[in-house]
Amino acid sequence: MIDGSSYLYRAFHALPPLTNAQGEPTGALFGVVNMLRATLKERPAYIAFVVDAPGKTFRDDLYADYKANRPSMPDDLRAQVQPMCDIVHALGIDILRIDGVEADDVIGTLALQAAADGLSVTISTGDKDFAQLVRPGIELVNTMSGSRMDSDEAVIAKFGVRPDQIVDLLALMGDTVDNVPGVEKCGPKTAAKWLAEYDSLDGVIANADKIKGKIGDNLRAALPRLPLNRELVTIKTDVTLASGPRALDLREPNTETLAVLYARYGFTQALREMGGTSAQAGLLSEPVALGDD
Numbered sequence: 001m002i003d004g005s006s007y008l009y010r011a012f013h014a015l016p017p018l019t020n021a022q023g024e025p026t027g028a029l030f031g032v033v034n035m036l037r038a039t040l041k042e043r044p045a046y047i048a049f050v051v052d053a054p055g056k057t058f059r060d061d062l063y064a065d066y067k068a069n070r071p072s073m074p075d076d077l078r079a080q081v082q083p084m085c086d087i088v089h090a091l092g093i094d095i096l097r098i099d100g101v102e103a104d105d106v107i108g109t110l111a112l113q114a115a116a117d118g119l120s121v122t123i124s125t126g127d128k129d130f131a132q133l134v135r136p137g138i139e140l141v142n143t144m145s146g147s148r149m150d151s152d153e154a155v156i157a158k159f160g161v162r163p164d165q166i167v168d169l170l171a172l173m174g175d176t177v178d179n180v181p182g183v184e185k186c187g188p189k190t191a192a193k194w195l196a197e198y199d200s201l202d203g204v205i206a207n208a209d210k211i212k213g214k215i216g217d218n219l220r221a222a223l224p225r226l227p228l229n230r231e232l233v234t235i236k237t238d239v240t241l242a243s244g245p246r247a248l249d250l251r252e253p254n255t256e257t258l259a260v261l262y263a264r265y266g267f268t269q270a271l272r273e274m275g276g277t278s279a280q281a282g283l284l285s286e287p288v289a290l291g292d293d
Helices: 004-014 027-040 058-062 081-090 103-116 128-133 152-159 163-173 188-198 201-206 213-233 255-265 268-273 278-282
Strands: 048-050 094-096 121-124 138-142 147-149
Touching: 004 027, 004 048, 004 081, 004 103, 027 081, 027 268, 048 103, 058 213, 081 094, 081 255, 103 121, 103 128, 103 138, 128 138, 128 152, 128 163, 147 152, 152 163, 163 188, 163 201, 163 213, 188 201, 201 213, 255 268
Parallel strands: 048 094, 121 138
Antiparallel strands: 138 147
C-alpha cells in the first residue's frame, strides 16, 4: 500500500526544484518515480497507490479547523499530479481514492483486510500516524529514508510507546501538520512518559489531577478536547471499498507509454533500466535544478 499523497508532498519539499528540457516541473515526480521503482523491486503480488480525494472528509465535519493551516497546493506541484497518475497507471498499479475519507483510512482498511486474509502487508509511507497499524503481518517502510518498522519493539524504539498507544500519543501531542492542537508544551517525551505511567489516554485523563506543575495545568486545560483529538488522529479501518486487496494485482507495465513518459520528463536512468536504447536515452537530459528566482 503506497501512501501516494504523502510521497508526492514529501518529494516536492525534500528535493531541489527540477525541470525537464521543456521547463515543466519534475522534482516531486522524480522522487515518486524513484520510490515506485524501489518498491517494485520487491515484486509485490498486490499493490495500490492511494491518494486523497478532493473535497472534505468526515474529519472536517468533526473539527472545522482540521488542516485549516495548510496552504493551497503550489502550482508547480499541482502540475505534477496528472503526470504522476499517468506513470503509476503505466506501471500497472491501481490508483485508489475514496470520497469523504483520507488516503490513510483507505490504506488502513486495506491493510487490515489483507492481514486478516493471510497476506503480508507493507505500507510505504513517511507518515508517523501509520505506526498505529504496525502488528504481525503489517510493516511500515519509508522508501525515501530506508527506515522500516515491523514490530512493537521497532515502534517503541522510534516513539517510546507501543503501536496501540500511538493514537493516544498523537492526541496528547497534537499534530501541527493537520492543525490538531495538543496539550500545550507536551512533546513526544512527555506524552510517552504519561502513557508509560498510565497506559492510555483514558488513564492520563483519569489521573490528570496527579500531574503537577505548569504542564499539569496545561493538561487539565486541554481535557475537553482530547477525546476529539483521539478521533481525529485515529486511522479508520472500516471504510466501504468496492473490492478487497486481492483485486489489486500488479499488472504488466505498459512499456511503450512508460518510454514516452520517461522521455518527456527526462528520466534517463529509468528509461535505460526498462530497456530503452542508448540512442533514445542520449536524446534526453536528466532534470535540472532551477534557481531560487
